[in-house]
Amino acid sequence: MAMRKRDDEVFPNAAGIDIGASSHWVAVPQHLAEQAGCEPVREVGAMTDDLNALADWLLGCGVDTVALESTGVYWIPVYEVLEQRGLKVWLVDARQMKYVPGRKSDVQDCQWLQKLMSLGLLRAAWRPDGEVCVVRAVARQREVLITEQASWVQRMQKSLVQMNLQLTEVLTDVMGQTGQAIIRAIVAGERDPKVLARHRHSRIKA
The missing domain is CATH 3.30.420.10 (Ribonuclease H-like superfamily/Ribonuclease H)
Known part of the structure; x- marks a missing residue:
């Protein structure tokens, strides 16, 4: 050249x-x-x-x-x-x-x-301007967190099965209100099934 x-x-x-x-x-x-x-x-x-x-x-x-x-x-x-x-x-x-x-x-x-x-x-x-870069970064981070959330839910479900806590058999979504209430109670030390069952939402038929 x-x-x-x-x-x-x-x-x-x-x-x-x-x-x-x-x-x-x-x-x-x-x-x-x-x-x-x-x-x-x-x-x-x-x-x-x-x-x-x-x-x-x-x-x-x-x-x-x-x-x-x-x-x-x-x-x-x-x-x-x-x-x-x-x-x-x-x-x-x-x-x-x-x-x-x-x-x-x-x-x-x-x-x-x-x-x-x-x-x-x-x-x-x-290269977009500063405001667009911020919005794009937030959107990408949200996508990453959603992907990671799915992975951690699967790990949590596996751990529950290993402990013979069959929440997935009675709840369609362990991340719902009832599932989260029961899991938080377990983490806090509660082990009585009857006490845990009290966290069931009124709309849950199980």
């Missing part, structure tokens, strides 16, 4: 970030690094203070756009901190970079990401 001149770059002040679990590698354009008197590549930590320091460095260099890989969930804090600091953040799929020829062997991932971003060869993934 023939390298364009800087005048032809779509995002001449773009940085690239290679996301990691405990640290991130960041590359800024060579001309911005020279103006700021710093190296164009830097490793930064993943803690909040580190990310704020990263934002300070990028803004100090004159970076206005940042491309970062959508690696697991590690990109989320980076994305949020940089966006809150006023930088335009592009979330990109790392697989995009594999299909662009011309990479040299001595170029780090963050540098290659920065170069492709500056040339406008990357596409940003859709």
Whole structure:
């Protein structure tokens, strides 16, 4: 791939970030690094203070756009901190970079990401705004809890059978009002069947 001149770059002040679990590698354009008197590549930590320091460095260099890989969930804090600091953040799929020829062997991932971003060869993934993200996170967590609830109910039913408490034979739903009242009484130490039966709802025919 023939390298364009800087005048032809779509995002001449773009940085690239290679996301990691405990640290991130960041590359800024060579001309911005020279103006700021710093190296164009830097490793930064993943803690909040580190990310704020990263934002300070990028803004100090004159970076206005940042491309970062959508690696697991590690990109989320980076994305949020940089966006809150006023930088335009592009979330990109790392697989995009594999299909662009011309990479040299001595170029780090963050540098290659920065170069492709500056040339406008990357596409940003859709990222909803803050309120939508919150609602989506709540909905996903609710789905997880519902799935886990079903699993724990099955475990509880198995434990009841092992103790020869055949609640499932007389109740269609042990998680209903009667089932929960009886189970709570058992957990509290009650063992008398007649006392436990008093927790039966009036609509239960068993």
